[in-house]
Amino acid sequence: xxxxxxxxxxxxxxxxxxxxxxxxxxxxxxxxxxxxxxxxxxxxxxxxxxxxxxxxxxxxxxxxxxxxxxxxxxxxxxxxxxxxxxxxxxxxxxxxxxxxxxxxxxxxxxxxxxxxxxxxxxxxxxxxxxxxxxxxxxxxxxxxxxxxxxxxxxxxxxxxxxxxxxxxxxxxxxxxxxxxxxxxxxxxxxxxxxxxxxxxxxxxxxxxxxxxxxxxxxxxxxxxxxxxxxxxxxxxxxxxxxxxxxxxxxxxxxxxxxxxxxxxxxxxxxxxxxxxxxxxxxxxxxxxxxxxxxxxxxxxxxxxxxxxxxxxxxxxxxxxxxxxxxxxxxxxxxxxxxxxxxxxxxxxxxxxxxxxxxxxxxxxxxxxxxxxxxxxxxxxxxxxxxxxxxxxxxxxxxxxxxxxxxxxxxxxxxxxxxxxxxxxxxxxxxxxxxxxxxxx
Numbered sequence: 001x002x003x004x005x006x007x008x009x010x011x012x013x014x015x016x017x018x019x020x021x022x023x024x025x026x027x028x029x030x031x032x033x034x035x036x037x038x039x040x041x042x043x044x045x046x047x048x049x050x051x052x053x054x055x056x057x058x059x060x061x062x063x064x065x066x067x068x069x070x071x072x073x074x075x076x077x078x079x080x081x082x083x084x085x086x087x088x089x090x091x092x093x094x095x096x097x098x099x100x101x102x103x104x105x106x107x108x109x110x111x112x113x114x115x116x117x118x119x120x121x122x123x124x125x126x127x128x129x130x131x132x133x134x135x136x137x138x139x140x141x142x143x144x145x146x147x148x149x150x151x152x153x154x155x156x157x158x159x160x161x162x163x164x165x166x167x168x169x170x171x172x173x174x175x176x177x178x179x180x181x182x183x184x185x186x187x188x189x190x191x192x193x194x195x196x197x198x199x200x201x202x203x204x205x206x207x208x209x210x211x212x213x214x215x216x217x218x219x220x221x222x223x224x225x226x227x228x229x230x231x232x233x234x235x236x237x238x239x240x241x242x243x244x245x246x247x248x249x250x251x252x253x254x255x256x257x258x259x260x261x262x263x264x265x266x267x268x269x270x271x272x273x274x275x276x277x278x279x280x281x282x283x284x285x286x287x288x289x290x291x292x293x294x295x296x297x298x299x300x301x302x303x304x305x306x307x308x309x310x311x312x313x314x315x316x317x318x319x320x321x322x323x324x325x326x327x328x329x330x331x332x333x334x335x336x337x338x339x340x341x342x343x344x345x346x347x348x349x350x351x352x353x354x355x356x357x358x359x360x361x362x363x364x365x366x367x368x369x370x371x372x373x374x375x376x377x378x379x380x381x382x383x384x385x386x387x388x389x390x391x392x393x394x395x396x397x398x399x400x401x402x403x404x405x406x407x408x409x410x411x412x413x414x415x416x417x418x419x420x421x422x423x424x425x426x427x428x429x430x431x432x433x434x435x436x437x438x439x440x
Contacts, residue, residue, distance in 0.1 A: 035164050036172060040221050044160075045179050047218040048153060051111050052183035054210025055142075058118065060191035060294070061203035062135055064287045067280055069132075078405070079132070083139035084398045087147040088391050094148035095155075095387025096238050099380055103156045104223040108215050110149040115211035117141050122204040151387035156223060158374045158382055167313040170371045174309030177366060181301035181359075192291020227379050242384030245377070252438050253373055257389045259434065260369060261396040262427050263324075267362065269400030270331070270420055275355060277408045283344045293352045297359050304360030308367045315368045317438040321431055323368065327361035328424040330354045335417030372438065 035041070066079055097106060121138040128134070157176065161168045194202055233241065246254040275297075279290045308315065337350040377385045407416050 035161055035168055036175060038160075040223060041160060041172070041175075043217050043221045044153075044156065045175060047107065047111070047214040047221075048176070049179040049183045050210050050217070051114075051214035052180055053186060054207040054214075055114075055146075056183060057191060057194075057203050057210070058142075058207040060291070061195050061200050062139070063276060064192070064195050064290075065200055066132065066135065067276065068287070075132070078402070079136055079139065082136045083143040084394055084401070086140050086143040087150075088394050088398075090144050090147035091151060091387045091391040091394065092239060092242075092384070093235075093387075095151040095242065095384040096235050097148060098152040098155045098383030098387070099226050099238065100232065100235070102223065102225045103152045103159070103383075104218060104221045106152045107149060107156075107218045107221075110145045110152075111211045111215040111218065114142055114145050115208050115215065117145070118204055118211065119208045122201060122208065125204075126201065147387075150390060151383045154370070154374070154386040154390075155226070155383035158377075159223070159226065159379060162375075162379065166371070166375055169375060170312035170315065170367065171309060173371050173374075174305060174312045174367055177363060178302060178305035178309060181298060181305045181363070190291075191294075192286075192288040195291075196287055226383070239384060242381055242388055245381055245385060246388060250376055252434075253376055253385070253389070254392075255434060256369060256373065256438065257392040259427065259431055260389075260393045263365070263424075264393045265396035265400035265403075266420055266423055266427075267358075267400075268397045269404030270417075271355070271358075273401050273404045274408055274413075274416065275351070277405075278351065278413055279348065282408075282413055283348055285344070285348065289348075293348065296352055297355050300356030300359040301363065304363030305367075307360065308363045312367060312371075315364065315371075317368060317372050317435045320365065320368050320435045321428060323361055323364040324424065324428040324431055327358055327365065328421060328428055330357040330361060331417055331424060332421045335414050335421060338412065338414035338417070 062079070066075060117138065121134070124134065153176075157172050158169055161172050191203070194206075232238075246257075275293075276290060279285050279293055280287070285293075331354070334351045334354050337347050373385065373389055374382060404416070
């Protein structure tokens with residue numbers, strides 16, 4: 001016969017042990033910090049944010065200067081296209097480098113190099129004056145360095161967070177998108193004021209300091225070299241491996257790049273060339289008004305990135321068609337308002353409001369596509385695959401910029417935007433069945 005006292009004691013001991021265990025688990029869950037709060041991720045985000053801020057300041061100022069001097073959307077588009085071509089050519093090499101070297105070292109070197117290029121360009125412009133050709137050369141050199149940095153950052157995020165799961169990678173990507181949008185926000189609001197008051201040289205000085213500060217912060221990121229199995233192949237074989245992965249192992253990733261390229265043709269041409277030309281030349285507003293309008297779009301981008309981040313875990317590829325439908329519907333009212341007999345301010349308000357909505361939709365499409373590719377790619381190939389994917393998407397940008405620049409110089413704004421709506425509708429219809437088969 002068992003001793004009731006012993007039984008009671010054993011039960012009490014078990015209950016106490018269970019309580020302590022539950023308490024310990026609760027404490028661990030409560031005190032374990034989020035992976036996104038790590039020191040290294042904070043340094044990465046801060047460095048990228050400052051670097052993008054300086055780059056956006058310079059881009060805004062150069063855009064305003066070219067439009068002020070030429071008044072032509074075609075010339076403006078040509079400068080943008082000249083800066084994109086090196087990105088297309090060099091991006092695959094940047095991906096190979098990102099999979100062979102410490103990605104932190106690459107980021108530091110590229111931001112420091114960008115600071116030097118802008119500083120030297122500022123000295124040249126101060127002594128010899130500003131020329132379209134000189135602006136194009138500076139933009140091309142910066143684009144070459146950016147072609148190496150973009151796949152490096154895109155590969156660094158899954159390297160840091162792949163072990164925490166898909167949701168964490170998507171959340172990290174969402175934070176990166178938020179910082180990118182926020183870094184574009186202040187230049188949009190301050191750019192017009194500073195450009196009008198101080199001129200291009202002050203904007204270039206801000207860019208020099210921003211790139212240098214970013215390099216200093218990135219120097220302290222703790223990030224090892226990419227993990228690889230076996231011996232390191234030659235750069236050419238490394239690049240071929242990335243192509244084989246896209247074309248044979250995961251052809252749906254390649255198809256997604258082609259869909260994204262078609263969307264980039266429309267979005268980049270319409271947003272980068274059309275909006276600026278419409279506000280400055282068609283509607284006749286000055287740089288300050290354009291800066292405020294661009295800033296509002298930037299605010300929408302930040303809000304969209306935050307909103308998309310809240311739903312990061314649910315943004316799988318099957319959500320892409322809905323995001324594209326919403327994006328298409330934001331362009332239609334912008335075309336229709338230019339058919340109505342209303343004033344310039346009314347057209348401006350409608351265009352900016354729905355452009356803000358377009359930006360929110362783009363945040364969702366970006367957060368759906370990028371993590372899907374990153375998570376479908378092995379660690380040792382992330383840089384190459386993301387660079388090839390980016391190069392394919394960017395290939396459409398100069399074509400879109402030139403096509404929209406040519407169109408805005410010759411056709412009414414309403415006609416261009418309504419045709420754009422139709423193109424987006426076609427892309428959406430093609431994406432719908434594909435999105436369901438992406439993981440096959």
